[in-house]
Amino acid sequence: MNFVRSKPIKTTVLAAATTLLSMSAQAQDEPRQVLFTNVNIFNGVDDGLIENASVLVEGNLIKTVSTDPISAEGAYTVDGEGRTLMPGLIDMHSHLCFRNGMLEFRDGYDQMAAGAYTAFAMNDYLDQGFTTVRDAGCNILGVAKAVNNAIIPGPRIFPSGGFLSQTGGHADTGSFNDRIGDQDKLEQGRVGFIVDGVPEVIKAARHNLRAGATQIKIMAGGGVASEFDPLHMTQFSVDEMEAIVGVAEDYGTYVHAHAYHDKSVNRAIDAGVRVIEHNFLVSEETVIRMKEEGVALSVQAVMSLQAFGDPESITFFSADQKAKATQVNKGAEQMMKWAVKHDLLMVTGGDMFGPDLFRQADNILWFNDKIANNPALALKTATGNAAEVLSWSGGMNPYKEGTLGTIVEGGYADIILVDGNPLEDLTSIKRDTVDFVMKDGDVYKNWLPNEAAPAFQPAGPERDAYFGNN
Template sequence: MKRFFASATAIALAAGIGTIASAQDDAPRQVVFTNVNIFDGTSEALIENGSVLVEGNLIKQVSADAIEAPDAFAVDGEGRTLMPGLIDMHSHLCIRNGMLEFRDNYDQMANGAYTAIAMQDYLDQGFTTVRDAGCNILGIAKAVNNGIVPGPRIYPSGAFLSQTGGHADTGSFNDVPGDQDDLEAHMFGFIADGVPEVMRAARHNLRAGATQIKVMAGGGVASEFDPLHTTQYSLEELKAIVGVAEDYGTYVLVHAYHDRSVNRAIDAGARVIDHNFLVSEETIIRMKEEGVALSIQAVMSLEAFGDPESITFFSADQKAKAAQVNSGAQQMMEWAVKHDLIMVTGGDMFGPDLVRQAENIIWFNDEVAKNPHLSLKTATSNAAEVLTWSGGMNPYKEGTLGTIAEGGYADIILIDGNPLEDIHVLKRSNVDFVMKDGQVYKNWLPDENAPAFQPAGPRRDAYFGNL
């Protein structure tokens, strides 16, 4: 077999160079991973000392035995855990320190530059797919899909849909009806009131490539005009948005915290609730009965909102709302585990917390689930299942995500440790290898044949292109 080594092609990667074909012919390149313990995204035990064969951008074979592939590049995992690339189901790639920073202090060019850095950081942490839960990300998602810039797979929601005074109303106190905030002008969020307006906003997002629609259905913490107790959008407006999504073959996820807002959204047909921190057990039972998924933000609700004073860009009112959310989050998640909801995890973490997305999975496990297998599924196979709900709007139809299985996309990470025994090994420092779509974005594996190609620096986090 050909010996694997990391080719130092960060510049080529940034230029969007695709997979290198075989020198002999145009057959897809093959890569075989050997000496790996495989977490396939669903099973409760690892496949020990297994092998995985990648051909082009897809997984061709998964085996508990050696795979004969004489022309493949060989990657010796040296006993590491091979598992699916992680999936974050609540990212905001274009938000840094709060919703208003790129309105008041910078411009959208700076926002785009920051987003490119954020995407590389997600890859370095082992997150090969994200569902962006709202902001002006549609052009970035298109650029990633077309190979213009490197980044994780993006399932973009596009602009938030918010009523006047809703959670994505980023205007100023002195606005009058008809005024348009700069962020709205750049499609950060659409302020839409009434059935015709919300339908037009939803259609505009889908027209530009949104894979699902994100609606602000209740009050929030990191915003000025919407107290937590509010319920946002009428049932008629919500049904209209859901109807547009269903006409496109996709679904609606909502930002909501309490019983009234969550149940109204479910009445309208929403399929995913993000946050959900202040609901009753009765609402959790209803979600289970109707197959509504829960997107969990454990770090923000249990850690950050446990100490709101540490969030330097929050006002006094926002800190008080954060403390209220923290008061209900633990109990809500325990009910969700008890009633076996469809659960996914998404950090909602940006700014100084961008660098620790895996801790959202870890906090959920340590504080609530205490079940690494369940917790891992929230960021692999469970997340992939919910992503399929985007139906015909799904841009990734060639393979499957979230599992290590024949016909799946070659989104693969190698972890130094066993996450089914110690979920803390998901942290960035233990993620030694990241492949997305058959391309290598990070390689910390030792290779005595090519020491000059090891990334430099104490973190060794350079991004690498083709094998």
């Protein structure tokens, strides 16, 4: 029985459970092998496909990539039937524990509900073919630990931990009449740290890294989805930023910064920040500086070009937030075109939650359609380029056995099969044509026909028992 495409979340959960059952029958003293045949490979680095190729996975790593037949007696064989095999996608700006922004969970739910929603969101990322995320701020450190320890299913998580924000900064979600020292529910839940002065920022950065953060996220300027910080505002002093960067460097990792305009971005670069999130209102001169100094850009095309192009559709935004969104929309397209022109190291991340969670690939599509007109470049922002930035976490990177974001020997077996050639039709990376998802050597989605991957095909009675016969 094939999966029903109209029920993607259910498919993901069942495929994971079925994989565990099917794999348990193999001898435990031998590494599990999976052989992919009859595939064309986008490897995350090159601009073209490797045609008529095969890939052998052993355990959780890629053992062989070849255009010659691979001999692997006893391996589970997956016939790609001409599909494109590519690295699992990487979202470089996720917020796994938010739905409709931070304020909804602050006012209407608790941390238990946030955790339940996070589990739901992680399954959906896997179903879409996103096997890794860099979480750009929330209390996700325990969840990341649980995923790494195989307690709960989910994509690999590079967590930033709680945002670091000054009083009145982009992560200050308190009330306007708070007294000094008051903490709102989100700060109490370690979604963010409201810190002022060098000693406080050092303690907060160390606290995040102590608990498993792989990098540190700071709020360096004004934002849209916040109450107290106008877009023109610059946040954190140079001394505060340098102190945070110093802590990160002591741990062998880096800092990424929320920033929109020239002053905030250049102050962050002066302090040693290595990745700028958003960047929508900067000048071309700042883009050139980023290129010269090796600062990476994390872009959110759907949020800035589509959602902020119609801010009235964002029902949970105030009138002031909608006005700020309109301003950002006017600058985003030009900034991204400069970034392509000057060949910045670019990664993509959705910054999407709530109703937009279910279409993360649209961020890559909008970047290509409106800005890059280069499917290979667009794909690299969520594969090879993303992996390069993730590697900057150094010793804080929990995934040290293999490489990410590329199909290479010795890389992690984070693999998706898409029905089509994404270099000719990038829409083939959308959920409905992502037919197979493997993360760390385990299968989380299988829409291939029985004859293509019989070892991974769930039996009909189990599926009907789990979901009901509908």
